[in-house]
Amino acid sequence: MASIAFASYQSLYPIMLVVPAAIFFNTNMSDGKKSKESVPLPVYGRTAMISLGFTAILIFVSYFFFAHSWKFLHATTGFILGVPDLTPNMGVFWYFFTEMFEHFRPFFICVFQINAFLYTVPLAIKLKDHPVFLAYVLVTLMSIFKSYPSYADVAIFVTLLPMWKHVFSYMRNTFIVTNMFLCCTVLSPILWHLWIYAGSANANFYFAIALTFSTAQIFLITDLLFAFLRREFDLKTGVKHLINGKDAQVILD
Incomplete structure (x- = not known):
C-alpha cells in the first residue's frame, strides 16, 4: 500500500x-x-x-x-x-x-x-x-x-504478459495484435521524422499511428481478458477431451 x-x-x-x-x-x-x-x-x-x-x-x-x-x-x-x-x-x-x-x-x-x-x-x-x-x-x-x-508504461505490461501464457491458446487476435505492434514500432519514428524534421507530413500522420498504437493495446487487453474468462469458464464447466480414445474432462482441482 x-x-x-x-x-x-x-x-x-x-x-x-x-x-x-x-x-x-x-x-x-x-x-x-x-x-x-x-x-x-x-x-x-x-x-x-x-x-x-x-x-x-x-x-x-x-x-x-x-x-x-x-x-x-x-x-x-x-x-x-x-x-x-x-x-x-x-x-x-x-x-x-x-x-x-x-x-x-x-x-x-x-x-x-x-x-x-x-x-x-x-x-x-x-x-x-x-x-x-x-x-x-x-x-x-x-x-x-x-x-x-x-x-x-507500455514496457511494464508487455514484460508482464508472459505471466498469462497459460491463456494464450484461448486468444483469438494474436496475429492481428502482433502485426499492429510491429507496424507501429516501425512507422511511428518514420512519421515523426516526416512531420517534425522533413516537414513533408503533418500532425494527422503521427496521430494516426498513435491512435493505431492505442487500438493495438486495447485489442491486446480485451483479447487477453476474453481468453482469461473463457479459460475460467472451461475449468468450471468442463471441456470434453479425448485421452487414449476415451472422453475426459478438464476440471478444477
Whole structure:
C-alpha cells in the first residue's frame, strides 16, 4: 500500500491499484484455497485507507517543504488532470485538445479523465476472485488512457504478459495484435521524422499511428481478458477431451 501511495503521489493514476491490492490482502485463505466466505466491505475500506493515509502523509510533507503552500498540487496533480501541455506523445489527449474549441475543453477533460478510472469498479466486480489479473488489466488501461503516457508504461505490461501464457491458446487476435505492434514500432519514428524534421507530413500522420498504437493495446487487453474468462469458464464447466480414445474432462482441482 505504501508503494501504491508513492506511485499515486508521482502520477495519480496508480491509485486505482488500491482496489486489487485491497482484494488481494483481504481474501480469506484456507488450506491454500480460497474460502467461500465473503469479506465484508468495511475490511476492504480499511485496507484502502492505509494507502490513502500514506498518500496524505506525502502530500502534507510536500506542503511543509514548499513553504506551507499548496501551489505544488497545481503543478503536479493539476498538471496531470488539466492537461495544459499538448506536446505530441503516444497518447490521444494532445491531438483532441489541440483541435478542440476552448469552451468545450473542461467538459471533455472530465470525460477523458473519468474514462481512465471508469473501468475499475466493473472489472473489480467481475475479477474479484483474481486480484493479480485485475491489477494487470488496470496497469494496461493506465498506459492507454493516462494523459501523458510513455513507452515505459507500455514496457511494464508487455514484460508482464508472459505471466498469462497459460491463456494464450484461448486468444483469438494474436496475429492481428502482433502485426499492429510491429507496424507501429516501425512507422511511428518514420512519421515523426516526416512531420517534425522533413516537414513533408503533418500532425494527422503521427496521430494516426498513435491512435493505431492505442487500438493495438486495447485489442491486446480485451483479447487477453476474453481468453482469461473463457479459460475460467472451461475449468468450471468442463471441456470434453479425448485421452487414449476415451472422453475426459478438464476440471478444477
